[in-house]
Amino acid sequence: MxxxxxxxxxxxxxxxxxxxxxxxxxxxxxxxxxxxxxxxxxxxxxxxxxxxxxxxxxxxxxxxxxxxxxxxxxxxxxxxxxxxxxxxxxxxxxxxxxxxxxxxxxxxxxxxxxxxxxxxxxxxxxxxxxxxxxxxxxxxxxxxxxxxxxxxxxxxxxxxxxxxxxxxxxxxxxxxxxxxxxxxxxxxxxxxxxxxxxxxxxxxxxxxxxxxxxxxxxxxxxxxxxxxxxxxxxxxxxxxxxxxxxxxxxxxGGKSANVVLEDADLAKAVKVGLANAWINGGQTCTAWTRMLVPAAKHDEALELAAAAAAKYTVGDPTDEATRIGPMSSVAQQERVNAYIERGVADGATVAFGGPGSVEGLDRGAYVRPTIFGNVAPDAVIAQEEIFGPVLSVIPYSTEDEAVEIANSTIYGLAGAVFGEQDHAIAVARRLRTGQVDVNGGAFNPMAPFGGYKQxxxxxxxxxxxxxxxxxxxxxxx
CATH class of the missing domain: 3.40.605.10 (Aldehyde Dehydrogenase; Chain A, domain 1)
Structure with a gap:
């Protein structure tokens, strides 16, 4: 090309x-x-x-x-x-x-x-x-x-x-x-x-x-x-x-939750979930920046996410192979880096990336794509819109708790649910958000787009x- x-x-x-x-x-x-x-x-x-x-x-x-x-x-x-x-x-x-x-x-x-x-x-x-x-x-x-x-x-x-x-x-x-x-x-x-x-x-x-x-x-x-x-x-x-x-x-804005149910295909949910969290370098209002997983599957989900993240090439946006380019500006780069540092300071587990510069990129507004695990639902990185390639993996104990966590932010723009189809749709109905993708449902440019709450x-x-x-x-x- x-x-x-x-x-x-x-x-x-x-x-x-x-x-x-x-x-x-x-x-x-x-x-x-x-x-x-x-x-x-x-x-x-x-x-x-x-x-x-x-x-x-x-x-x-x-x-x-x-x-x-x-x-x-x-x-x-x-x-x-x-x-x-x-x-x-x-x-x-x-x-x-x-x-x-x-x-x-x-x-x-x-x-x-x-x-x-x-x-x-x-x-x-x-x-x-x-x-x-x-x-x-x-x-x-x-x-x-x-x-x-x-x-x-x-x-x-x-x-x-x-x-x-x-x-x-x-x-x-x-x-x-x-x-x-x-x-x-x-x-x-x-x-x-x-x-x-x-x-x-x-x-x-x-x-x-x-x-x-x-x-x-x-x-x-x-x-x-x-x-x-x-x-x-x-x-x-x-x-x-x-x-x-x-x-x-x-x-x-948005702080969309990807709710992974017990009966979900975990590997698919994590792979598709990461792609939607980091779409356009995470600079997307609908990005699924919170991945909610059953507590017993948290560590497995984190390992799958980190393995998938390794395939996300960061670099020159004119290169056909690049999947994550720079942030839109130096100001945005500084904002995202500040959130990554806050996540570390608040005790979240760094499963991929973390603070610091991107190796081999001496200029440009780049950040290290980051995955946090064991994120508390009320943590700053789980509540505020970061607008960068930062994913928070949050464990939950029950389905009701997962729904409560998903609905716990001031936002309600988008979200996702992975699980047995009818089960996932039933949970999607409980989410206070303007659009929900079930099992990776495709974007529909003719469907209504907009949000609840703030x-x-x-x-x-x-x-x-x-x-x-x-x-x-x-x-x-």
Missing amino acids: AAPTTPTTTEPGHWIGGEAVAGGADRIEVINPATGEAVAAVPAGTPADVDRAVAAAKAAFPAWSTTDITERAAVVQRISDGLKARAADIAASITAEMGSPITFARKVQATMPVATSAGVASLAPDFPWTEEIGNSLVMREPIGVVGAITPWNYPLHQIVAKVAPALLAGNTIVLKPTEIAPLTAAVLAEVAAEAGLPAGAFNVVHGTGPVVGEAIAAHPDVDMVSFTGSTRAGKRVSVVASDTVKRVALEL SGNGRELGRYGLEEFLEVKSIQR
């Missing part, structure tokens, strides 16, 4: 009203976490830039919201097709800006946005845009101007999961992509324009959360904010948005994601 290319757009500006806008003199460098070198720079947006983008979105709303749904669906499908055509560039860009290994970037980072946008477009013909209930005509209509604020771990997927349904619903959008990995937002803007999306229907303002993100959340002409990121930042978005009583949809509210993907971007009106006759 050909070596990955470098990002083609190294100085993308804002995208406002269908045009690239340079922005002011201040720039935010985009740093390759594998090398520490700048690969691009984007403008540091201001509230004035947000005002201009919101005005463009507001001006475009009347025409786009009344465009026939068949044409809106066709535009979204053409966006999907355009992203598919640019997949190689997208994968290379994401690898360069946030360190996702190139093989994973090709297979997942570049393909999920294609699948989710095509899936959304396919909903249009059968979606109940209008329905009759007694003497009422119930209509689903676009909300208006949507502000979207997205993170760095799946930079394009998280954008498209908002933009595709929002556009199909008839809304217009102002996006603030992450400043850490912002480059694919420019690709999407180009693709959307080529797909025939009217100028102003999709706008991009680069910048930081405290400046651009807060300006979007507070703006009186923004009718909804859809945010994906940390629980801390999501709380702030809610507070800022509350002054204008706009709709807020939040997809936040993992957020609302749902993304498929029909449920489309409904998030619609108002409901009843007309009595």
Whole structure:
């Protein structure tokens, strides 16, 4: 397979009203976490830039919201097709800006946005845009101007999961992509324009959360904010948005449990569980970072996990063989290392990895993938989201205790259960979380995605994601 290319757009500006806008003199460098070198720079947006983008979105709303749904669906499908055509560039860009290994970037980072946008477009013909209930005509209509604020771990997927349904619903959008990995937002803007999306229907303002993100959340002409990121930042978005009583949809953090039952295939549960704990270097909100195993099988599970972990090559993310690249930034590297040190200090057993630098990697934001055993359910590493390749193996005595432990964090985004199928489904029903995979069930881009508790509210993907971007009106006759 050909070596990955470098990002083609190294100085993308804002995208406002269908045009690239340079922005002011201040720039935010985009740093390759594998090398520490700048690969691009984007403008540091201001509230004035947000005002201009919101005005463009507001001006475009009347025409786009009344465009026939068949044409809106066709535009979204053409966006999907355009992203598919640019997949190689997208994968290379994401690898360069946030360190996702190139093989994973090709297979997942570049393909999920294609699948989710095509899936959304396919909903249009059968979606109940209008329905009759007694003497009422119930209509689903676009909300208006949507502000979207997205993170760095799946930079394009998280954008498209908002933009595709929002556009199909008839809304217009102002996006603030992450400043850490912002480059694919420019690709999407180009693709959307080529797909025939009217100028102003999709706008991009680069910048930081405290400046651009807060300006979007507070703006009186923004009718909804859809945010994906940390629980801390999501709380702030809610507070800022509350002054204008706009709709807020939040997809936040997670601390997902993989519950391995007595009747599970232990080897499979551990192998698949580790893969889902360390997916994208553990920088995944749904990562199964807690593995709950029967106390009598704890040591065996730990040995299996350590053996599987030895196959996870850490290194240059452009190398086809690399399974874990650098963390997205030096700040994230320091955060993960601090949690690893805390796990040791709190007495957990280090079964693999542990504190220290990665041998042979003198530069880059790398950490040692780590497996802890004998982790107490209330330990810091078992309760807080680490967002790195750190797995906590937690023993339990009874099934009821396992469920209690699984539900014991402030989060409720994802989880897993391994065991005899009917038994596992019965336990999955008891987990207070938005999605549960049973015996390694595959990710479904058309199923609802979102969390309980402090993992957020609302749902993304498929029909449920489309409904998030619609108002409901009843007309009595």
